[in-house]
Structures are given as C-alpha cells and as structure tokens.
Amino acid sequence: MPSPSSRPGLPLLGVLLASLLGVGAAVAAPAQPAASSAKVENSSLDAQLFYQLLIGEIELRNGEAGTAYQVMLDAARRTRDEQLYRRATEIALQARAGDQALAAVMAWRSALPKSIEAHRYLIQLLVALNRAEESIEPLRSLIELTAEAERPALIQSLPGFFSRTGDRARTPALVERVTQGWIDQPATRVASRIALARAWLGVPDNPKALPLLQQAHADEPSNESVAMLAAGLAANTPAAEAIVTSFLKARPDSHGVRLNYVRVLTNAQRYGDATEQLQVVTRLAPDLAPPWLTLGALQVELRHPAEASVAL
Template sequence: MDYYGLMRIAPRFPVLALLLSALCASAQTASPPAPAAQSSALDAALFYQLLLGELNATGEDPGAAFSLILDAARKTADPRLYQRAVDLALQARSGDSALQAARAWRQALPLSREANRYVLQILIGMNRLAETAEPLKREITNAEAKERAIAIGSIPRLFARASDKKGAAQVVEQALAEYLSTPALGVAAWTTIGRMRMEAGDGNSALEAVRKAQALDANAEGPALLALALMATKQTAAEALVKKYLDGKPQAEVRLEYARSLIEARRYPDAASQLDTLTSERPEIAEAWLMRGALALDDNRLELAEAAFKRYLALVPARNSRSAASAESQGLVQAYLALAQIAEKRNDMPQAESWLARIDSPEALLNAQLRRAGILARQGKLDEARKLIRSQPEKTAADARQKLNAEVQLLREAKQYRAAYDLLSESLKRFAADADLSYDLAMMAEKLGRFEEMERLLRAVITSKPEYQHAYNALGYSLAERSIRLPEARQLVQKALELAPNDPYITDSLGWIEFKSGNLAEAQRILQAAYKNRPDAEIAAHLGEVLWVMGRREQALAIWREGMVLSADNETLLETLKRLRVKL
C-alpha cells in the first residue's frame, strides 16, 4: 500500500493544540459557571484520554494511540479526531486500521466528502479495487450539483497509483454508468472512462469514448484533450477527433497543445500553421509567439523569428526574468538567447551581446556564456571561446555535458574534426554510458575517414540503445553516401523511420538511398515530401541533384537557390554545387 501518498504531515500533539484552543475560546465566551455536574464534551476524562493518546503516538505504542483517538472521535463525532486516527494508522503503515477509522468517520458523518474520499483512497492504496465502486458513486452524489462534473473529471487522478489499471477502468465505468447518457454529466463521464481505458492500455476503446463524448457536445474541451493524449500513444485516428474539435469553437489552450504535439512529432509546417492561426485569433497568448519564433528560427527565417520573439517579450513583463522557477522566466531566457543568435547570424555582435546582457537569472548564466563563446568563435577567436567554455562552473553533470556539447559544436563548425574527435574520446572516459556522446564520436570518426570505427561505434549504440533512431539513420546514410551495401542501408533507415515517423532528415536519407539505387522517380517523391515538411539546405542539395540528373535543370537550380537562402554555408550543398560544377 502507498502509505506515503496518503499520509499528511501532522504537527506534534495536534489534537491537544486543537482542544486547548477550543478551551480558551470557551473560557472567553462562557456564561457564569454552571454547577459542576453539568460537564462539557471535553471533560477531564476525555482530556486525559486525548493526552494519553498523543503521548502514545510519540512513544512506542502507536496502536494504543490509534485506539484512544478513534474512541474519542466516536464519542465526540469530531471530524478532526477521525482524521487524526486515520493519520496515526497510516503512519503506523496499518491499512486495515486506517480503513476502519475512515469508515467509522463516514458512518458518523455520512455527508462528509472528506471521510468518503479517505475510504476511497485507502481502498485504492490497498489495491482493493472491487470495493471502490460504492465510495466512488458516493463521491459523486455527495458533491454539489454544479461540482459533479469536476468530481467525475478528478477520478483518474484518484486511481493514478492503482497497480491494476484494467481493474480500475472497469470499476470506474461501472460507477459512471448512470451518467453516460445525461446531457449535464455525460461528457465528463465518457472522458473519464476514456482516460481510464487509455491508462489501461486500451487505446481503441479510449478513442470510442472520445467519440461518445463528442457526440454529446462537439465543443467540449475535455474529449479533445484526451484525443491529444491518445495521439502521443500513436493512436493515429485520434488526430481526426482533435481536428473535429478545432473546426468548431475551440479553446486556445487546446490548439496550443496540438501545436506542441505536432512539434514533438516533427511535423513542423503543420505546427507552424496551427500557431499562425492561434496568433491571429488570440494574439495575446505569449507562448504561441515563443513557439512560432522557435520554429521560424529553426527554418532560418530570421525576420519572422525576430518579430515573433519581440512580440513575446512585449507580452511578458521583464520583471519575471529573475524568477528561475517561472515558466515565463524560462521563456524570457529562450527569447533573449534566440534574439542573440539571430543578431549573431547577421554578424551584429554588439546587438547579440545586448540581448545576452538582459539574462539576469543565475540559473541561465551558463547558457548565456556558451552563446558568448559562439560569438567569439564567429569572430575567429576559437581559443578564447574554448577557454570561456571551460572556465564556467559545473553545478551538475548536465552542466558538464552542456559545456562539452558547446565546445564540440565550435570545433565542428571550425572544421577542426581531429580536435573534436580527441575531445569526445577523452570525454567518453567520464560519460562511458552516454549514447549521444558515442554517436557524436562516430560522426567525427566519419569526418576523419575512419569508417570502420564509425560503424563499430554506431552498432554499439544500437546494441545498448535499440530505440536510438539517429544511429540507424547515420549508418544507413553513410553506407549510401559511399554507394555500398545499399539494401542494408535501406533496412537501417527504414528502421529509423519506424522509430521516428515523419522525421524529415531520416526521410531525406531514404530518398538519397533510392537515388543511389537508381530509383530516380521514387527518390524525387520522397525528397520532395521531406523538403516540404522541412525546408533545409541539405535536403535541398539532395533534391536538386536528383532533379539535375533527371534533366530538370531549372527546377534543380531553383531548389538550390532556396537552399542557399536557408544556409549559404551548408557543406553538403556547397560540395554538391562544386562537384556538379554549377554556379548559381
């Protein structure tokens, strides 16, 4: 039983403090003394009983303490004493005693929602799910009419720690059966049933629950949020239900969550479209501008990104930037760093430093300093940049890893592949189990022409972390790039796509394999889809070459020009143009 989830931190001698307070209040408002025979509920015997109970609670006999306090609760029908008895039993890790006290409390005070909730939570904690149907029904009926939908919606949280998810779903469905067709509570009931089914791993039945809820009210927010959650579990049919809701009168928060889920699925153009709609309809929602700016920056659309980040800053008060725990503070840091990056890309280093200077949160100082190191490297001061990175304190292992990533990135951008390789090799001694680090080392080995070492490292990553899609993709692409073992390359990249559907860079690899295999039409189709999903200079290089070989020279030139706008220093694009002797 999860006793810690139920226990409350109680003050020492809480009952005595309570009763002494009551005595003081009574003394202040009392009428002239009555004859001694007319004693109050808190007579000497009861006072002594409570004192003895609390002394036992702090001593070595919690069982006696429980019995004394529960007896006092029964004599007085005081809910605070019942709660104390339950707490004592939970502290003693006695689920049966806690349930006894909670049931006694509920029997004495049948309308007490708190007493009934204790019964329900204790039964769940003891995994006695078959007995929870009755208190669950009572939890709903005891709520005021206007609060019943909220009570129904909170049920999944009550059962969050239940080990038998399927059993919990069945009990909840049984308890809510009478509400499923009612206009007022049907939506909440079906949504809750859907969430319980989802937690039990029954995605198809959960989808059916969403459909039932939407049939009762197409504009209800709850079913749409459940459909979004089901999208994350790879229930592809759930997206149509989300769109159905968005076609009506949606809450902005649902569209925002949908955009976030699209970003997680690497469907960046679709996410950008949703954010464009949201910022048009509800321009006061700051987070939408922040997300839109991040997508635009990732696409190298600097003007759009800058405008979005500045709009975000206009909506979020700068005074929150010092509150490290605030989501707005983190957003401010992200915006300042992004605007500094935009200025850096424009070679406006004073403006970049001006944005970085606005970051005043100590927790974000490392990010700011790493960005400053990037500026130094861009000015040709690579050694100074590396010294700045290495001089930063490391509060956590994550800080150390972040510093390493930044230094390797600077070396990679400076084409100092051997130095990056040596740094990664040395760092693997400290972070031996880090798959990302092994992957990065493999990429540097490839840059140095050490293909056997690269393959060994990538296969080791695949063995230790079979879900690591980047390793499959990198190995498959490398084989294709060298025009060797193309069937194996295709299998590796297809495996990567299974792990990360819709990833445009993995799709690009598959298209490149088709090109190397001589399947030009299929290569064009795949690469156009990848480029549409993610306009990127490297994808543009590949798509342009396919079009060039197919004799569609003007289209190829147009794609390459777009690629140059996206990233004029992209290695793959520049190498492709040089190899094909093309001048734009």
C-alpha cells in the same frame, strides 16, 4: 516514529495542551470582550475528553502508537467528531498500520455517512491496500453526495483514484462500474465518457478511447477536456484530429488546447501544420510570449530566417 523518551516535562505538556486546542471538537477561543448580543457557544471539550486526548498524544509522543490510536478512536466514537476520526486515521497511517487506518475510516463513515472526507479517505485506503474492487460502492456514494454542479468534474477524475493500483488494465472496468447509471443521465453523460476514455488511454488502448471521445464531442462540441484528450491522438489519428479542429473552430480562443495540439504536431515533425496553429495563437493573443518563441524555433527549423527573426 520518535523513540520512547522519559515522561514529558512542563514545556512538552504546554505544547501538547496547545496542540489539543486544534484537535478537539470545538475548543473555545480565549475570552474576548463581546457585545451583549453575541451568542455564547460553550466548548464541547469537557474534562474527560480533554484528559483522554492528552493521554493519547502523550502515548504517541512516547512511541506507543497503538495505544494512542485506540484512545483517539474511542474518543472519536464517543463524540462522533470528524477531526478525531481523522486524527485516529493519521496516527495509524504514521505507524504504517493500514488495517487499523481502514478500521478507523470505516467507523468514521459509519458514524458520519455524509462526510465527503471520510469517503475520500476510505477510497484512497482501499486502493492503497490493493482492494480497489471494494472502492466501487464508496465511489458511487461519493458521487451521490457531491453537489450537482461539481459532479461532472468528480466523475471525470475517476481514473485518478485508481492510479496507484499498479495495473492500469483494470482501471477501465472499475471506472465503467462506477459510472454505471451516470453515463445514461444527460448531466453526467459526457463526464462519464471522458472518464472512460481517460481510463482506456492510460492502458493504453486508443481504439477503445476514440469512440468515447467522438460521442462526448457530439454531445458537447465545446467541451475542452474532450478536445485536450483528442489532441494527444491527433498526430496519427485523423478522427481524433477532426475532434480538435472542430473544437478550435467553435472555440478559437482556447489557447491551451491549441498549444497542446502544436506540441503533438511538433513531436510528429509536422512543422508546417504546427506553424499554422501558432500563427493563429500569436494573432489572437499577441501578448503571450511562449507561442512566439515556439514559432521562432519552428521557423528556424523550416529555414525561414526572416520570419524566425520577427517572431523571436
């Protein structure tokens, strides 16, 4: 936080006035010649609000983060403006005042219950404050608010919301509670199983993750996320490797999955199997340089100098 300084001079006031144009709800741009048919929309930033925001920014500049927070939050509550709620939250976070930031976000969500951003802020703050259990309800609400086409991607990413808990063993139970109900719906069943599998892999508890990946693959054999997760287990788990090989038969041009599979095979010193997979990639996508380089390195390892020379 900047140290308290003397009262700001005219240059600082000019900067503050300019910055407030981006903080206010809908500040009008400088007047420009417009066609007579253009609709005029007046700014909602009246004199009282402008003065209030100016005072808040000046207080923050002078090191009075608590006062700035209260002024900004009061303005947000009066106007129900999302940008002002965000600004109040940011001021609290800059001051490392987690409880005040949480209060601002909860007021934000209460005033604008359909705000995706408010939900995300709330979830992240609850997890950061070691109150992950309280994030279950807003996470389920966030899924409801998310567009149907984007919902599976959000559900798959659920374990990432809990990455800061510091206790990975808790994540599967949290994800299971969030996905309750969604795992029974055809449109979100595979995504829910992927999320749970990712959570168990993070523990790690591979035996609990594998059946979820098998079920997800059976429901959607062409799902790349399932195959990518299974590839991580493929070297020493035949059932996981079966998922990968089945997927690659259906999607031979999925080079990302195949190259990840190659990396796992190479780490397991299964150089012959890795070479076979690389030969498929170089045949299907001969313009990709990295697979040729890896293939050449493996041929050197296998003492095949002629083949290595060709690849390199």
